[in-house]
Amino acid sequence: MLFNSFAFFVFFPIVFCLYWFVFNKSLRWQNVLILIASYFFYGWWSYRFLGLLVLSTLLDYYFGFQVASANKKKSKFFLWLSVINNLGILGLFKYFNFFITQFQQGIELLGFHTNPVLLSVALPIGISFYTFHGMSYVFDIYRGHQKPVKNYIDYAVFVSFFPLLVAGPIERAHHLLPQVQSRRTFDYKQAIEGCRLIIWGMFKKVVIADGLASYVDSVFNNYQFENGSTLVVAAIAFSFQIYGDFSGYSDIAIGTAKLLGFELLSNFKFPYFSRDIAEFWRRWHISLSSWFRDYLYIPLGGSRNGRAKAIRNTFIIFLISGFWHGANWKFIAWGFIHACGFLPLLLLNRNRKHVTDIVAQNRKYPSFKELSQMLGTFAFVTFAWVFFRANPGIESALLYLKHICVSLYHNPIQLPRLKLLLAYIIPLILFDWWWRRDERSLKKMYYLVYIIMGIAIYVKLGANNSFIYFKF
């Protein structure tokens, strides 16, 4: 079920009413309702893959108990079993065909002909998200940060909570589980904030991202026939499309959870106002980057064991982060480019320069230096997005970039459909700039603006595109 569908518009008010008016006196029944609603939400897309979700949940629930065992060897064994199980599910459904194809190509280079068996199964939606939920739970138990949950329903709600089930944010057991296990009371301010986030998220997704999508798709699918400036504009448009799409989804998810009394982790904090790549990764898809930081980068030694290992670990997490997005070399290349952008900051010890503050913290406008830093970071990120977006693979990205260079050299001034694009991009930049000091300060917005957003969402709902991040 899509957030921007009529089905969700009917589904959620029913869940909301049952949750607060029928089952409000019993925490257990509220959780049962959330679980049933979550399975219904997921099953609406594919009831067959619902079994996979339930199986994955059951296994991690069981592994959690075993990992909590006092016997260190047994604990470690089950930790690995959980990792193998989750990565096995991911590997089978998401990466099997990729590895088999790569293996086949490698073998054929040696002169052998093979006829590999490929899986023709659709990628289960949200698989990369719920397997990561499961792993974070087991990791936290192994580290002693979390006790195994006795009640299966509570654990299953943590894994399958419908607002974050298919595209995150990737929650941590120690953050969400206590909320699942404690009584929720309706809070007016929280609910209003949730509604505002839902409207803003819908606006970003339906109006901005979908508005840019048709232009971006048409250019990226026919880049051979477009001039250089069109290709540059389309790459910039894609940067805002993916931001509007994914951050919009996250806002809807966070807002929906707020209406049920939950607080989810932030996923985006105005990433295009970042002054360097390190800051960008503290602001873009935060729940994934912090997941990799906590469960991969730090266990590998982080930056503590010398410069060489820090560089190695940086490349590992960026490459894996790229690969997490899809079984294609283009995503690995995207991760590699970001690692290369991060490397100079790491070597110069400047990767933690902008940890807590935001650009123009106490001012209305950025300084010239800040502006140039932001533009430089945005240009780099946009360059990397070309690899992420180009279809079918890395060759198309390289050709796309080549076309830009060749065409701009011959014909430098052709700005296509700029007015249309700016109409989508400028409101997004302005609103983000307005709210950049506190992402949740949506209350400052005028009622009229929400009404206008509501009308714009209604008008644009006809162009019903699914969320980009469902594919991952």
Next chain:
Amino acid sequence: MRRFLIKISQYFLLLILLIFLLISSMLWINRKINLPFTSNSVSFNAKAKFIHEHESLFNRSKFLIIGSSMSLNNLDCQQIQDSFKTPVINLSSWGMKPADFDDFNIWTKDKTIMMDLYFEDFGESDIKKNFGYPLSQNKFIDYVDVASDFYTYLACISMYKEYIRKDESRDYSYLVFDATGTILFNDPQFVISKERWNFSKAVFSEKDMADYVDFIIKKSKLVNKIIICFSPGRRIQYSSLRSNSVKGIEKSIMENCKNVIFINKYDSDMPESDFVDMCHMRGSGAKRFTADIINDLKKDKNFNVN
């Protein structure tokens, strides 16, 4: 909770009111266009509008032309009408597939259905129908249709305004039907697109062709007669492989249906000057092609309009 529900209800009520005003004002502004919004396809809607405006011709006609732009541009209905001395209406429009005509209630025993066909016509329709029956004029249903997909409605209206232009610059996007519902590219200044001139769909799905055959077999039992003409297309794209595919379709249909006439013109040689693109014809080409079809029909012992 009470405060929240009041606040959220206020928001939605105000939103609904404003949306209602927006829809009403757009319908009022576009009232002269009067394009029914019965689908997401401007061509389907335009044809529905044409039928509304030519209801008596639609009701009188026992000879109906259906199909895509192949039937719209390549068959000269006026000539058919004059030759067989019977009213003929052209229901075809861009991108329409035979199954789209179910909504016009044409599959009845008193009707003779004719269509011109080319390879692009196989496959499923992209047209999505709204709630309203295309030939009904229920204001409430019309309103529901518009309200349920306002964006597409606006897009349809905007496209239609562009397509019904009366200026000199004619090209493929010209959507002004003649009295029979046909559009013949008679303009010598017709703007030929290079892309369309060379366009040729490389692969044709066997399944789509088989589905088409099944569809014709099923529908042939419901009507008086079905006449299928297969267009020649520009000779540059001719291939014996495609020719065999057409013969295969013809054979399958003729083996299973007694009341179908299949006129296979794929192998016919028509000069390039008769075409405006890979398969659509100029007015002169369409007239020549239609005359040829009429001749074949007159020779056919099984053919009888009534």
